[in-house]
Amino acid sequence: MAWTKWSYMDHWVTETPQGPQPPSFNRAYMDRYIKQLSALGFKGFDTFFFYLPMIEGMYGSVKAFEHFLQDNGFEKITGIFSAYPYATKYTAPHVPETHDRIVADCMATVRAVEGLSVENFIVMPSTTYFQVEPVTDEKIKIMADLWNRVGQMTLEHGMRTTCHFEFWGAIRTREQLDLFFRYTDPRYVYFFCDTAQHTIAGVDPLQMFRDYRDRCTGFHFKDTHTVDEHEAYRTPPDPELMAPNVTRWFYEMGTEGGLVDFPALMREIVTSGYDGWLTVEHDKAELGGGSYAEATCVAKWYIDNVLAEAQAEAEAQLEAGR
Numbered sequence: 001m002a003w004t005k006w007s008y009m010d011h012w013v014t015e016t017p018q019g020p021q022p023p024s025f026n027r028a029y030m031d032r033y034i035k036q037l038s039a040l041g042f043k044g045f046d047t048f049f050f051y052l053p054m055i056e057g058m059y060g061s062v063k064a065f066e067h068f069l070q071d072n073g074f075e076k077i078t079g080i081f082s083a084y085p086y087a088t089k090y091t092a093p094h095v096p097e098t099h100d101r102i103v104a105d106c107m108a109t110v111r112a113v114e115g116l117s118v119e120n121f122i123v124m125p126s127t128t129y130f131q132v133e134p135v136t137d138e139k140i141k142i143m144a145d146l147w148n149r150v151g152q153m154t155l156e157h158g159m160r161t162t163c164h165f166e167f168w169g170a171i172r173t174r175e176q177l178d179l180f181f182r183y184t185d186p187r188y189v190y191f192f193c194d195t196a197q198h199t200i201a202g203v204d205p206l207q208m209f210r211d212y213r214d215r216c217t218g219f220h221f222k223d224t225h226t227v228d229e230h231e232a233y234r235t236p237p238d239p240e241l242m243a244p245n246v247t248r249w250f251y252e253m254g255t256e257g258g259l260v261d262f263p264a265l266m267r268e269i270v271t272s273g274y275d276g277w278l279t280v281e282h283d284k285a286e287l288g289g290g291s292y293a294e295a296t297c298v299a300k301w302y303i304d305n306v307l308a309e310a311q312a313e314a315e316a317q318l319e320a321g322r
Contacts, residue, residue: 002308007044007078008037009220009281010051012292020286024054034072036293040300044078044277045069046122049109052080062113078277079120079218081164082109086237087127094132094139094170099146106150110157119277120217121159122192123147125180126170130234135170137179143171144183151188162190162217167200167228167249168239174203186215194220194281195260196250200228206265213272220281221299223251223258240284248287252295253280254302262302263310270314 013020014029023033037045047055052062059065066077084091084102091105092098110121125143126132132139151161163180165171171180181191191212197220198205209216232243240249253262269278280303285295 002304003278003311004043005275005277006042006303007046007277007279008042008296009081009279010045010047011281011283011285013286014292022051024051024058027058030058031068034069034074037296038073040296041073041304042280042300043073043075044279045074045076046079046081046120046279047077049080049082049112052109052112056112063116066116076117077113078118079122079279080109080113080118080159081122082106083124084127085124085166087131092131093126093143093146096142096145099149102146103149103153107153110154110159113159114157118159120190120192121150121154121161122164122218123150123161124166124169125163128236128239129168129170129172130236132170133234135176140171140176140179141183144180144189147189148185151185151190155188160190160217161188162192164192164194164220165197165201166194167197168233168235172201172203172233174208177203177208181212181215189215190217191215192218192220194222195262195265196220196222196224196283199224199259200226200249201233202227202229206261206268209265209268209272213274216274216276218276219278221253221262221278222281222283223253223255223260223262224249225251225255225257225259227259248284250283250285252282252285252299252302254298254306263306266307266310267314270311271318 012023014023016025023030055062055065090101125147154161193205193209195205226246233239235243280299282292282295285292
């Protein structure tokens with residue numbers, strides 16, 4: 001049976017009379033965007049915390065927006081992504097004095113989706129590497145302490161705090177990832193696997209999933225053609241857009257030159273017994289003249305053909321071993 005729990009991360013740009021804009025530009029664009037995703041068969045929808053006020057303005061409430069999703073073939077909003085990509089004097093996960101403010105912010109986001117069945121409160125556990133360095137064990141412990149607090153709070157509201165790591169973040173190497181997870185409480189802090197971000201940082205996403213399967217609550221399925229071997233992650237202010245010699249870090253599944261072994265990961269997911277959501281993400285797909293609509297269609301073709309075959313192979317092996 002084909003995997004049905006595919007969600008889409010709300011990373012889309014569309015052309016408007018005012019130039020490139022997210023679909024939340026207005027209700028008509030948002031409705032069309034959702035219907036495009038529905039036509040491709042997506043059943044879950046992940047979005048950013050800062051889009052919630054715009055969603056409320058367009059649909060009346062986040063709950064009403066979820067009803068609109070369900071009217072168009074979706075099951076629900078599956079995840080809310082919260083982040084502090086840049087450190088400020090008020091919000092910096094490696095600075096303990098800012099933790100109360102961050103916890104309060106997270107509580108406000110949780111309350112905005114109260115009563116819905118959102119599963120994942122997805123967080124970037126650090127800000128940019130260059131604002132944190134030198135990255136020390138003590139700073140990683142401070143960040144872990146923060147997300148332990150947030151994770152306990154979100155769990156009380158039915159959502160798991162799950163950590164998504166960027167190649168340019170202060171927690172990026174395998175050693176740093178392992179240390180962070182040692183410092184965090186597995187009851188409160190989970191793992192969210194972004195296949196491209198880990199690959200760029202020189203970390204094998206397949207091995208990360210194997211090692212943290214019990215704490216994994218989701219994935220961002222996107223590809224990359226480049227491993228950062230020249231400390232581009234330290235480029236201020238934005239390594240994703242301003243790194244020397246790299247104009248585009250992220251690609252959809254199925255493009256030539258991709259470094260992520262998605263069929264192997266899919267087989268591992270099936271044999272592991274994981275039964276959660278798998279999320280397609282397209283980050284900066286517009287670079288070089290690309291189209292989010294085209295990228296999403298390419299990815300869905302890859303899902304329905306290449307990944308479906310890998311899933312079937314893994315399921316057949318499981319059946320044969322019984």
